[in-house]
Amino acid sequence: MAHTETHSHDYLNHQKGLWSWLTTIDHKRIGIMYLIVILFFFLIGGIFALLIRMELFSAGPTLGIDPGTYNRLMTFHGAIMVFMVIVPGIPSIFGNFLIPIMLGAKDVAFPRLNLFSWYVFMLGAIIAFASLLFGGADTGWTFYTPYSIRQPNGVIFLVLGAFTMGMASILTGLNFIVTVHKLRAPGQTMSRIPLFVWSTYATAIIQVLATPVLGITLLLLVAEKTLGVGIFDPTIGGDPVLFQHFFWFYSHPAVYIMVLPAMGIISELIATYSRKTVFGYTAIAYSSLAIGAVSFIVWGHHMFVSGQSEFAGIMFSVITMLVGVPTAIKLFNWIATMYMGSIKLDAPMLFAIGFMFLFTIGGLTGVWLATLGMDVHFHDTYFVVAHFHYVMVGGTLMAFTGGLFYWFPKMFGRVCNDGTARISWVLIFTGFNVTFFPQFILGAMGMPRRYFDYLPQYESLNQISTVGSWLIGAGFLVALFAVIHGLLRGEKASNNPWGGTTLEWLATSPPHHENFEKTPIVSVGPYEYR
């Protein structure tokens, strides 16, 4: 039988069958596998969020949710979103798919390790969910001691699940560092790689350096629960605040693992949809490294009222202010890129603009929380909840969705309906603000977080917030619809539907099994719009 297709050898049809996927070492297929499972985990975490907001719709129990269930929903929503969606999301999906192609390489440095990482990640997720068979966990995703020591064994499973997923994160980070160091195309110096690669590279360094400390912290927590070692438990002489220091030593850098790759996506989107070279490429590249470095010495800003010394508080506050500077630099450079550009508001660009709007608010309120005299009032209130959702959802998830629509044609060879994607943006952007802006006000009014119930004066803002959550849910469902419709019925995509200049747009849509027929040779920077 004669073949008439010209692209019969793209990575999607290179081999067929489920087994070929489960044993693949193709970074593109592994990225897709991460996409499928992470979207599924996002759905579960999202449903839990909707249930939480439903319960908070009115004072007193709502929908028959009792406090024990609510506290488990709150814990799992946090743990799923942090460990199964936002930390792995952009690196494991877009990093895996794109980094080799953006570097003109055939694969990541360690393809088999890449597949192994996916299995380790899945194992961790299964262990975490297994917690539900043993009573679940209601400690919050932060597992503060001594409460987490006293609670039943479901906690151990969630903790070990997080540990295992941390291992996958380390291996992915390690893979990316060596890939960026060793597999760049001829002529592609570090000052010619795309900014998405720079930011994922900085993220990988944080993953490798910070996650091991989470690992030992979680292991010590398990030892404390099973053996009663006495390191965190005050009844046998341990220090519960020491747990917080260990925990946040990882978890603060972790939030930059969550947001740096998103910022990398924004750099790509702004360049392409302004059809203009990025302003301040070097500054943006180095700012990622600076953020990564400084992120390791600010963890105590989560602990200003924990009982840590005033001196520690002062040091952590002033250094946290420092980390705001490289973050702000990125925003200024992006806007300067748009200056005198040629701007098209396709859906991915709407998501980039949404990111800038929402991340600015999230970032500015972060400065409020870093301010010692202000944090005493706002710590552990809904103000903090609003702040981190603005940066995690308004920031990272916006960038994620924008990236998904942007690279969809490259990954699947089809185009999503731009109109549908834009509708999802309107719903998500509006819904997000309706959900979370009132929470800043609730925090100012003194409503504590992780509260199953609240006093009547907080009810109307809570109701507005809940309605907003329905809009967000609808928005993501529309986005999912756009994706599925695009997969099934989308028009075939050209190699470069958006006019991008980075190397992935030279490859076919979808790419050849080995990415390029011939390895490209790079002689200019990544954003040469001239």
Place this chain on the structure above:
Amino acid sequence: MNTASKESHFHHAHHFESAAHQYSSAKQGVWLFMVTEILMFGGLFVAYLIYKSLYAPVFHVGSSYLDVKMGTINTFILITSSFTMALGIYFNQKNERSKAIIFLAITILCALGFMLVKFFEYSHKIHLGLVPGKYFNNPEFVQKVVDFATNMQATSSAHQDIDIAALKKIAPLYFGFYFVMTGLHGFHVIIGACLILWVTIKTAKGHFGPEYYTPVEGVGLFWHIVDLIWIYLFPLLYLVG
């Protein structure tokens, strides 16, 4: 690094330009992984040092309950094994397969010897009730800590604020640290032994030669780091007191 000889079955992976390219990348990967291991143990060391500075009498008396002889034997075993591991790599590089297998096998035996000594140490402590937390059962140890602290208080004006009651409560923590730190290390010794067995089998099957010995070297690096961690553990736990 030569290109593949006509007898070897080695071909570098398709995404690397050459065998040398693959080799240097693999080494970088293994080093990065070792950094994560060092950081993980580092967290334990930090916790240990914090509690040691807070509750010095507990740690002083605790370390006197450890068997320095057995610790020294284990240190000697591990250092020897690092040497035999290096020889295992060396003879693989020289394509002297049988010598490589001998030295790799000796390395595994050293690892097993280490674990055997560990077994004796652990079972002795378990027998005496010197175990972590809720299973601890050795009042004599607690009394020794109290005596030491009381003595410190009596003889030194700098130590007037020692809280004897807190020391009594926290005394078992010493063995919590002992078992977690040496246990995690021992777990890595076992993993190391399995990895060395794996490369020994591959050596026997003729997979390695001058043009390709990356896995042996990678495992060797892992083994050296395991040794290095012990070199820190041993004085910290057994000797400083």
Place this chain on the structure above:
Amino acid sequence: MYSWLNINLANTFMPVEGTDLAGSVDNLYIFLLISSLISFIILIGGMTAFIVKYKRRSANDKTAYITHNNLLEFLWSFIPFVIMMVIFYWGLIVYNEYRTPPDDAEEIHVTGRQWVWRFAYKNGYAFSTKPANDAMVNVPLGRPIKLIMTSGDVLHSFYIPGFRNKQDVVPGRYTYLWFKATKVGQFQVFCTEYCGLEHSNMPAKINVMPAAEYDAWFKAYVPEASAGGLADRGKELFNERGCTACHSVNGTRIVGPTMKGLAGAKREFADGSSGIADDAYLRESILNSGAKIVKDYPAAMPIFKGQIEEEDVTALIDYIKSLK
């Protein structure tokens, strides 16, 4: 003009200020709000203006090739840095006030437990916030008060929104919080460090009274002489250890079963078995509540094994037995 802005804006969202420190915090808050608003308008306004002005006109638009501008880079690094240092310093000044209680501050001891606060005054007056739901923490107007706090079990946090003040309450150590109330009235207190099932239900109220009224109340209080019996000791413990958070002594159901009529009664358990609430059962339920859960009640009681002395267990059992 600033204080006008402060009062009007702050009180739209913030609770009524109960101390001068709260006023200082609100000033800082307004400064942060205004400077953030200005930054936001400049940034996002600029971005919006560019989106409108530089809309793509044709498929073949050419754009300016501007790679960088070092002066601009320096300026927009340095200026935000300076602004953030100002913010840090202002925050430091306010924080310093939070953490320097006057030497003559009157001390009240606070113990947080799941899920009840207990307050103990120097004159011997002590009370728990449950079941006495209307008991309040009396404090004098215009005089500094220092709360010395610890936890009896897990982390809690003592938060007074009206005073803009909070501090975590940690088991195994003492933390403190101080304030000087400048307004008569009642001020809400919340627990604000997640502590389990009833975390959102352990409130308290600070009752600021005119100083003279407070002094009169303080002097008038004479502690009850304890009868000294075991059951009396048990009753003290029942209140001190926070049992009142979940168990009534008058027959009502709170979170757990009432203690009234419990001793000697038959009990049905969640696993279908049943038993008599004898001394052994009472002892087991105090030390290891998870062993037997009464049917239709939640498994919410903390484990007290290792956290309570034997003689206290005996006293509690004696007290429970006295509740017929």
